[in-house]
Amino acid sequence: MRFIGLLLAAAVAVWVYTDARKRGFKTLAAVGWMLGVFLLMIVFLPLYLFIRARKVKQIEVLTPCKYCGKYYEGTPLYCPNCGHKVGGYSFKEE
Ligand SMILES: [Zn+2]
Structure with missing residues (x-):
């Protein structure tokens, strides 16, 4: 046991x-x-x-990367795990 x-x-x-x-x-x-x-x-x-x-x-925001499947926070331009481009637009004006 x-x-x-x-x-x-x-x-x-x-x-x-x-x-x-x-x-x-x-x-x-x-x-x-x-x-x-x-x-x-x-x-x-x-x-x-x-x-x-x-x-x-x-x-606030946790999104799964569509390339590697790992989750990242917020809306980055590139996945912090695999480096693929996942963003390209931002909700905030910069
Ligand atoms: Zn990724």
């Missing part, structure tokens, strides 16, 4: 990592959350869900 618990912890940890990355966490922060959830899920999982709920409100 220990093995199944470990497998479940690993699955949740991987979910936290991918979810954190999607939500714009830095790689290091996402890895930190992943390890925290894996080693001490009872503490880190509720904490992560709490921070995640707060972070959602802070992000």
Whole structure:
């Protein structure tokens, strides 16, 4: 039964990592959350869900890149991940 618990912890940890990355966490922060959830899920999982709920409100626009599928914030001219042109127009006059 220990093995199944470990497998479940690993699955949740991987979910936290991918979810954190999607939500714009830095790689290091996402890895930190992943390890925290894996080693001490009872503490880190509720904490992560709490921070995640707060972070959602802070992000105004989160768009998936149509070339690489990663999410970026705001309306940049180029995707910060793959460098493809994703913008070209701006909502603000500059
Ligand atoms: Zn991209």
